[in-house]
Amino acid sequence: MTQESATPDNHEVVVDELDLAIVNCLQLHPRASWTLLASALDVDPVTVARRWQRLSDAGIAWVSGRAAGQGRAESCLAVVELSCSATETLSIAERVTELPHVLSVEHTTGPRSLTLLVEVRDLAFLSQFLLTSLEGVLATTSYAVTQVYSMGDHWQLHVLDAAQHAVMLGAQPPRLDGLTAAASTPARPYDAVDRRIILLLGEDGRMPVATIAARAGLSESTVRRRLTDLVGNGRVVLRCDIALPDSGWPVISWLWAQADARDIDDVAARLRRMSGIRVCWRISGGPSNLMLALTTHSLHELSVVEARLATEVPEMTIHDRSMVLRSLKRMGRQLDAAGRSVRVVPLDIWADPAGGPILPAGPRTAAATASGRRRRVLLP
Structure with missing residues (x-):
């Protein structure tokens, strides 16, 4: 085994191959031991722990946790433009x-100024969330995510390499993430204890037991038992993120597409x-039924x-495109202009x-409608 010397300045961190490998390991197993x-x-x-602390302190990489909704009875995921x-x-x-x-906030190109990913308990909560005005918003469009095929979590x-991956x-059973049949229906609703633990994992998905x-006012045995249930049964999503410019994949673009309902799966x-x-979602609320996020090097x-999409997936027609100019929030982390937490x-x-006010304020809505701007709130 090799060992490195301490890095004196975390403010000028340059990400190297070992840093990327550590992040990749945590993408596979977010609470894995340093051993x-x-x-x-x-x-x-010690090298692994020091490296991770340096990345974390610089806001380059982090692990977060959230309730695994993704279309379950206790969750409604929606895109709001x-x-x-x-x-x-x-x-x-x-x-x-x-x-x-609001899980994510992005400044995007095209007719929408901002694109949000929102998760609430159910459609009634989503309606209440949307029907409160916010000064300066001229128009909104929303799409319900009816099926998650892949998320940034994955x-x-x-x-x-293959050996490292293995x-x-x-070291762990197959990861349940809310997308598999085995994890599609929780055995019980989330209770107050679950919620306290999940909110703390939102601060730091690697927070020690x-x-x-x-912080939750619980015994360590209770926390261990609940974590085993929440993580082992896919009822909490643990995710390792890295600032995209530091990852080598700095560009994200969104595509709205259509595929025949018989072929969509x-x-x-x-x-x-x-x-x-x-990202790949099935959506409802407009002419498109698929929404994709592409990550590229340039x-x-x-x-x-x-x-490649046109060649490999000819059944799919792209309706619209949008590029992310800047991510301001990603899965519970506010980001700076460099994409760091x-x-x-x-x-x-x-x-x-x-x-959570989103819709146009009253006087502005009337003016926008009168001037011919579209004001759309499309729910499934």
């Missing part, structure tokens, strides 16, 4: 970033096998990936949705 990672990567456990006045777009983005139901750097996966117990299965596909690569904004699908 397991050291075994997979053939380095000293906001058209904002130019002078208020940043202010609106900062305000919606604070909302506990995206990997793919820098591990070590990481061999002792820390969770102390087969189309989605082929899309999931393509390395550039970060802007120029986008045309190459689209050409600067603050935790815990996700809470059980919070009061009245705290």
Whole structure:
């Protein structure tokens, strides 16, 4: 095993191959011990822990947790597009970033100013969330996610070799993530104890059991038992993220597409096998029934990936495209202009949705409608 010397300045961290390998290991097994990672990567456990602390302190990489909704009875996932006045777009983005139901906030190209991913308890909560006004929003469009084929939770750097990959996966049972039949129906609803633990995992998905117990007012044995249930049964999603510019995959683009309903599952299965596909959802609320996120190394690569899509998935027709100019929030983390985490904004699908204003304010709505701008709220 090799061992490194301490790095003196975490403010000027340059990500190298070992850092990427550590992140990839945690993408496979987010709460794995440093000993397991050291075994997979053939380095000293102290080196792995030090490297991760450096990445975490710099906001380059982090592990988070959230309730595994993704279409279950206790969750409604929706994409909300906001058209904002130019002078208020940043202010609106900062305000919606604070909302506990908003998983992600992106500044995007095209007719929408901001694209949000929102998760609430059910359609009634989503309606309440949408029907509160926010000054500066001119129009909204929303799509319900009716099936998740893949999320950013499943995206990997793919820098591990086969042996390293096998070590990481061999140390745990198959990962349940809300997408498999075995994990589709929770054995019981989330209770208050589950929620306390999940909110703490939202701050740090690797938070030690002792820390969770102390902060949640629970015994360590209770926390261990609940974690085994929540993680082992796919009722909490643990996810390792990395700032995209540091990952080597800095560009994200969204595609809205259509596939015949009879072919859509087969189309989605082929899309999931393509390395550039970060997200694949079935959606309802507009002319498209698929929404994809492409991750690429450069802007120029986008045309190459689209050409591959046309060749490999000819049954799919692309209706619209949008590029992410900047991610302001990703799965409960506020991001800076470099895509690095600067603050935790815990996700809470059980919070009061009245705290989440999105729709245009009254006077602005009337003016926008009168001037011919479309105001659409499309629910399934």
